[in-house]
Amino acid sequence: MQLTVLSGAGISAESGVPTFRDVETGLWAKVDPYEISSSEGWQRHPERVWAWYLWRHYMMDAVEPNNGHRAVAAWQDYADVHVVTQNVDNLHERAGSTNVHHLHGSLFEFRCDACESQFEGVLPAMPEPVEEVEPPLCFCGGLIRPNVVWFGEPLPERAWQQSVAAVGNSDLVIVVGTSSIVYPAAGLPEAALANGIPVIEVNPQRTPLSDSATVSLRETAASALPGLLQRLPTLLG
Ligand code: APR
Helix, strand or coil: CEEEEEECCHHHHCCCCCCCCCCCCHHHCCCCHHHHCEHHHHHHCHHHHHHHHHHHHHHHHHCCCCHHHHHHHHHHHCCEEEEEECCCCCHHHHHCCCCEEECCEEEEEEEECCCCCECCCCCCCCCCCCCCCCCCECCCCCEEEEEECCECCCCCHHHHHHHHHHHHCCCEEEEECCCCCCCCCCHHHHHHHHCCCCEEEECCCCCCCCCCCCEEECCCHHHHCCCHHHHHHHHHC
16 A cells, blocks of 8 residues: 655644744744745845754754654555655654655755755754854855745755655545645645545644545544554545
């Protein structure tokens, strides 16, 4: 059986990682995340954008995968599992998932904003969150930026093609922890449904997908995912 999991920030919420649209606590509460995670924000004040992503990069050291990530990794013993994630954290990989497609990039990859070459240097330390850190310079003189997808930027072509293929070849798509409002990612479950592939949504809140999903569970990732495969005969009939 081939199974695709489409995950969003909600699957990492129970690991203590704030979802994208939660109000950031502490240092960033007063900063509009759209402002510091956009190419316009990067052009205007790269040192603030760099500080935010560097903080989020280091914050990952303090969190662990939760039972939701671990369940998805365990499903690899029973099915061919593709994980298509909008998350830039590495919790699916740390839980053991080996087939992860990052549609919106990763906090663990950096590149030059001029020549696009991958940054392999040493990251500046960040003992505690600060509001501004000068980004490192590339040999070509460009600024090193996080390899994440900002609003208005295209998705990584290879990750997108792999995700479309994974969904198209799946027997089941499980959508977990996403508000299903950001396209093109939000279009993947719609395409599955249009091709007669069942879609199960796991989200404590309703979303625009809830009415069209084959099944929509008002449950959290860490509580619903561990026993979900055993429930499939009942859920899908
Ligand atoms: N288990 C499952 N779902 C949860 C949980 C949980 N414990 N906690 C919250 N959620 C749900 C929320 O109800 C919400 O629907 O997770 C979803 C998080 O939605 P967003 O914060 O919008 O995150 P996401 O859907 O991943 O955002 C998509 O938008 O902002 C851009 O690039 C950013 O990748 C992000 C994309």
